Amino acid sequence: MSNDTRNIVLQASDISIVFGGLCAVSSFSGTLYENELVGLIGPNGAGKTTLFNLFSGIYAPTAGQITFWDRNGGMHLLKKETPATLNKFGIARTFQNIRLFGNLSVGDNVRVALHASRTVNPLDVLIRTGRYRRDEQLMTEKMRHLLGLFHIADKENERAHNLPYGEQRKLEIVRALASRPRLLLLDEPAAGMNPQETEDLMRLINFIRTEFSLTILLIEHDMKLVMGICERIMVLDYGRVIASGTPDEIKSHPQVIKAYLGEIDE
Secondary structure: OOHHHOOEEEEEEEEEEEEOOEEEEEEEEEEEEOOOEEEEEOOOOOOHHHHHHHHOOOOOOOEEEEEEEOOOOOEEEOOOOOHHHHHHHOEEEOOOOOOOOOOOEHHHHHHHHOHHHOOOOHHHHHHOOHHHHHHHHHHHHHHHHHHHHOOOHHHOOOEHHHOOHHHHHHHHHHHHHOOOOOEEEEEOOOOOOOHHHHHHHHHHHHHHHHHHOOEEEEEOOOHHHHHHHOOEEEEEEOOEEEEEEOHHHHHOOHHHHHHHHOOOOO
């Protein structure tokens, strides 16, 4: 399916951001379409995480405009939004450094993300009404369903910081998905993983896009992962896009090969 027949999820138009005279992202334009899996690569300092921070509302662009369309077709101009507002719009994010609630259980980490879908009011909670009890049961069922999809249902009552590293990464993604996003931003999801965990992650990301019908944008340094799962790749250097295209096009792009990729093992 060609891009012009798919609904747009996010569109950036000539966005730039300057920190103390340093231009971290310069005149970036790009479009993400529904159910698309896109990679964002480049060397350290290229502006990848800054771009994520712009897309996730942590920073507001110095110039340009970012527009996001939610599942109902509502249009939102992204500036410096709160995480709660972004979740309401339909944007969820993971971070390079895992940010779980380590002392909470696995189940409670997911329940926190389900909060926005609750239907009870403070009075229901205070006096433990029937509506509150039904809502609690529904939240528990949703949480266990998600953990089951990712094969960690048996860890529901374990503290998050006790999980193996690969399962902590998985739990962070589960927590992001609990908010039912339309756009999922994955910041170096394979960081710190061994080769087997990375292989599992590749299958997991493909499963997520199919199961949850969402758009995924990921930052990643593992070229085997990026080339193996992304249908489109954007390459940043000093805050500017120097190449954009399919994995095969990026592999054969002279400037990209010289600057970032080198030889890629097949």
